[in-house]
Amino acid sequence: MAAPTTERPASTGDTRELAPARRGNRAGPALLTVLTWIVGIGFFFPILWMVLTAFKKEADAYTSPPSLFFTPTLEQFETVFSSGIGPYLLNSLFATVMSTVFVLLLAVPAAYAVSLRPVKKTQDVLFFFISTKMLPVVAAIVPIYVVVNNIGMLDNIWTLVVLYTAMNLPIAVWMMRSFFQEVPKELLEAASMDGASLWRSMREVVLPVVSPGIAATSLICVIFAWNEFFFAVNLTAATAATVPVFLVGFITSEGLYFAKLCAAATMCALPVVVAGWIAQNKLVQGLSFGAVK
Amino acid sequence: MADVVFDQASRVYTAGAKPAVNRLDLEIAEGEFVVLVGPSGSGKSTALRMLAGLEEIDDGEIRIGGRNMVGVPSRDRDIAMVFQNYALYPNKTVGDNMAFPLKMRGVDKATQQEKVRAAADILGLTDYLDRKPKALSGGQRQRVAMGRAIVREPQVFLMDEPLSNLDAKMRVSTRTEIAAMQRRLGVTTVYVTHDQVEAMTMGDRVALLADGKLQQFDTPADLYDKPANAFVAGFIGSPAMNLFTLPVSAEGVRIGSSELRLPREVQSRISGDRVTLGIRPEQWGVANGDGGASAGGVKAQVDVVEELGSDAYLYAHLDDDAQTAVVVRTAGRSGARRGDQIVLTPTSDELHLFDPESGDRL
Amino acid sequence: MTVTEQRPAEIVPRQPASAGREGWIRRAPLLPALIFTIIVTQLPFLFTIYYSLQSWNLVRPGSAQFVGLDNYVKVFTDSQFRGVAVNTVVLTAGAVLISMVLGLAFALLLDRQFRGRGFVRTLLITPFLITPVAAALLWKTVLFDPTYGLINFVLSPFGAGQTDWISAFPLTSVMVALVWQWTPFMMLLTLAGLQSQPHDVLEAARVDGAGSFAIFREVTLPHLRRFIELGIVLGAIYLVNTFDAIYMMTQGGPGTASANLPFYIYQRAFLGFDIGQSAAMGVVVVIATIIVSTFALRLIFRSFQTEEG
Incomplete structure (x- = not known):
């Protein structure tokens, strides 16, 4: 599997245009294109609707049939801010960034060890990492809760940092491994022949080559950490809660007001949607533990 | 600059397995250009990588300038290598790629610049020093890799099939450039290739390997004229030498129903009752088969004619034994056609005889 | 003549003088990640096993006492637990399979050259x-709301105007939301598979006279097989842990009609405060997962093998 996910050369499309025998069949591809657009927009529509509703007044949000035309307002976002989303955003940001940094600090050397300079039993270690993703989190939550409670770390943001690091580490190790494997072996050989020590060849040759991979891995970790809810809702309360927890609390305190909820949901989802759009070419590689590029 | 000695150097990947390089002995003089050639799996690349310090030396020694290299890491061997896929650092510019080995050795910036510029001059890379490797053509990348080796002024150059990623035309011109540059710099060079034309045209001497063992280590001319065994005879030369294992008769050898007379001097070297006879395609004289066969010739029928302009190759089979194929090189425009009857006679005394069992030259 | 003679002595690989030390130097970068993962993800399971043998209610401090396998007996006689286990299988399998079928269809639509392809993919x-x-x-509010929801508005011309979807079909509603979220994942995976197809093979098939459908069945589908398997395994790994959607949309209700195992265990531990029994359920789930995942791991392993082979 060496083929990258980049777009295929346009050869098929072009040759079709030139083939006279196919001329009668033009409607087929056009129809498929229209269908694809409809599917795409249809699938995206709930999100579009969420964003639109976030800019409505409550009165515009509760109409039947739903209204498409309205005067946009920032009122709902102001309400969300004034109801104190700030600390939650900061908590989410802190847990996400710190856990991602720790994941990289642990995963990059580990991935290097299992790819460029493999030792015996490497395969076993790699599958151990995957297997930790297979065990249901819920089976661990009870002892984690008890331990965290006993050491007084309940409702502490560092608890989430540690757990998110563990949660993302297997994915990051596998993903970084697949990037390290793309580094030609000769590059390291050339560096060692040119007189570079292990550390220097790592810093000067390997890291610059895998840096796009590190960026993609970080983005994937950011997405998962930001979206995490299970640990957050069970282990945090007032001080360390993250944005998804805020969202749940927001319903309870504000009731089911569509426009406000949509504004809150939009703010909650926006950062990772953007991160995901940026990382979309590497998304598959990360989610499949590097098995698919 | 230094001499290089392989002294019974061996490499085996797992205990008990067939060695990849089996007790290789080579003495390469200072400033010499030696080509390691052989089919794939012959151990030529492994031998080079052992010299480079990229493969363990499991038995024997490799010495550079008299110093034993066993256990010495690559970076302390004072060698430079050009890789098949060039192994340029993709994030560095051409200039930084070439300066990298100097930088690693703590050479000061000004000297780095000066040496890179000098090398770039020689290689015609002056205008490209600020580009990244991605923005270069295959030939230019190849030259950057050469440049990175040159700036080092190492004791030995190692080259691992450096031309195999170039197109045919580029390969011919670069071949000449590398050979010329090596002569000018006078640095001992070990060059690995599977292409016998590169081996024959570039090397002062050529070492032919097969199955991890050295078959012959000689000048290109001697390799061609005096192959040490049937394998060398068949490997060097294109089209390949005709090799027949034949029963010995009183005055020569039997080939099909006819008898091929051999010069007495040649005949005297045969001991057993069978012998492997080697005749190069250009060592045949061709006569038209209809016009009365000359005595001692071999009758054959032409299957394919390859007209190359200056020469033509005739691919034929023997009249008496359709299974035995024979290749003949004649002058161009000989007028031979498919289906023609021809009579072949060896024209040279320099026929090659090999022991049919061991393959060794008699 | 320089033909070397074979010496009788066998050549054995030379052991580097510092083989052991070298091995540890190479292993060292791996160790922090490994140790961290063992501590944070494996140790809790040992505690889980320990707790599962206790009768322990969080609201009554000091109530912990050893009860042997009592908790397990309760788990297996708990009819709710069985129902929830069935829910988990239905929810996971249903969501994985439906999103795979949709994802494959979308991937096929996207695997063509047309205007705005990158944009539609992003959508x-x-x-x-x-x-x-x-x-x-x-989904709970803007889409499924009985009065103001988009779904009912879209369906109103067909006479399905006032359905309260979440109350009427809780498990299906959750599944719909999950399918909507996971179809893109399956699509990306199969799209990567489609695009990794060697072009010349497709061209060869066309030259050999195969029609579009025959090419898909004979060439594309066998090639995609490994991507589809991988998608199913990975989808199952992620989806079996579904919690957020159930928590938000139905709270597992009515009763336990839409609860899956993660949610049920959560309920027992954090709303029922029954540590012993939720731990026992956790252990049962882990054992079931191990059985399923040994099979799944083998599938994945094959995928990675072919990748490297």
Whole structure:
């Protein structure tokens, strides 16, 4: 599997245009294109609707049939801010960034060890990492809760940092491994022949080559950490809660007001949607533990 | 600059397995250009990588300038290598790629610049020093890799099939450039290739390997004229030498129903009752088969004619034994056609005889 | 003549003088990650096993006492637990399979050259990126609301105007939300598979006279097989842990009609405060997962093998 996910050369499309025998069949591809657009927009529509509703007044949000035309307002976002989303955003940001940094600090050397300079039993270690993703989190939550409670770390943001690091580490190790494997072996050989020590060849040759991979891995970790809810809702309360927890609390305190909820949901989802759009070419590689590029 | 000695150097990947390089002995003089050639799996690349310090030396020694290299890491061997896929650092510019080995050795910036510029001059890379490797053509990348080796002024150059990623035309011109540059710099060079034309045209001497063992280590001319065994005879030369294992008769050898007379001097070297006879395609004289066969010739029928302009190759089979194929090189425009009857006679005394069992030259 | 003679002595690989030390130097970068993972993810399971043998209620401090396998007996006689286990299988399998079929269809649509292809792809992957809690909220309110929801509005011409979807079909509603989120993942995976197809093989098939459908069946589908298997395994790994959607949309209700194992165990531990029994359920789930995943791991292993082979 060496083929990258980049777009295929346009050869098929072009040759079709030139083939006279196919001329009668033009409607087929056009129809498929229209269908694809409809599917795409249809699938995206709930999100579009969420964003639109976030800019409505409550009165515009509760109409039947739903209204498409309205005067946009920032009122709902102001309400969300004034109801104190700030600390939650900061908590989410802190847990996400710190856990991602720790994941990289642990995963990059580990991935290097299992790819460029493999030792015996490497395969076993790699599958151990995957297997930790297979065990249901819920089976661990009870002892984690008890331990965290006993050491007084309940409702502490560092608890989430540690757990998110563990949660993302297997994915990051596998993903970084697949990037390290793309580094030609000769590059390291050339560096060692040119007189570079292990550390220097790592810093000067390997890291610059895998840096796009590190960026993609970080983005994937950011997405998962930001979206995490299970640990957050069970282990945090007032001080360390993250944005998804805020969202749940927001319903309870504000009731089911569509426009406000949509504004809150939009703010909650926006950062990772953007991160995901940026990382979309590497998304598959990360989610499949590097098995698919 | 230094001499290089392989002294019974061996490499085996797992205990008990067939060695990849089996007790290789080579003495390469200072400033010499030696080509390691052989089919794939012959151990030529492994031998080079052992010299480079990229493969363990499991038995024997490799010495550079008299110093034993066993256990010495690559970076302390004072060698430079050009890789098949060039192994340029993709994030560095051409200039930084070439300066990298100097930088690693703590050479000061000004000297780095000066040496890179000098090398770039020689290689015609002056205008490209600020580009990244991605923005270069295959030939230019190849030259950057050469440049990175040159700036080092190492004791030995190692080259691992450096031309195999170039197109045919580029390969011919670069071949000449590398050979010329090596002569000018006078640095001992070990060059690995599977292409016998590169081996024959570039090397002062050529070492032919097969199955991890050295078959012959000689000048290109001697390799061609005096192959040490049937394998060398068949490997060097294109089209390949005709090799027949034949029963010995009183005055020569039997080939099909006819008898091929051999010069007495040649005949005297045969001991057993069978012998492997080697005749190069250009060592045949061709006569038209209809016009009365000359005595001692071999009758054959032409299957394919390859007209190359200056020469033509005739691919034929023997009249008496359709299974035995024979290749003949004649002058161009000989007028031979498919289906023609021809009579072949060896024209040279320099026929090659090999022991049919061991393959060794008699 | 320089033909070397074979010496009788066998050549053995030379052991580097510092083989052991060298091995540890190479292993060292791996150790922090390994140790960290063992401590944070494996140790709790040992505690889980220990707790599962205790009768321990969180609201009554000091109530912990050893009860042997009592908790397990309760788990296996708990009819709710069985129902929830069935829910988990239905929810996971249903969501994985439906999103795989849809994802494959979308991938086929996207695997063509047309105007705006990158844009449509971006639209299609977005549901996967939305925070699950926000997505569940979106489905619960804006889409599934009986009076003001978009679904009922779209369906009103067909006479299905006032259905309260979440109350009427809780498990199906959750599954719909999950399918919406996971179809993009399956699509990306199969799309990567489609695009990794060697072009010349497709061209060869066309030259050999195969029609579009025959090419798909004979060439594309066998090639995609490994991507589809991988998608199913990975989808199952992620989806079996579904919690957010159930928490937001139905709270597992009515009763336990839409609860899956993660949610049920959560309920027992944090709403029922029954540590012993939720731990026992955790252990049962882990054992079941191990049985399923040994099979799954083998599948994945094959995928990685072919990748490297």
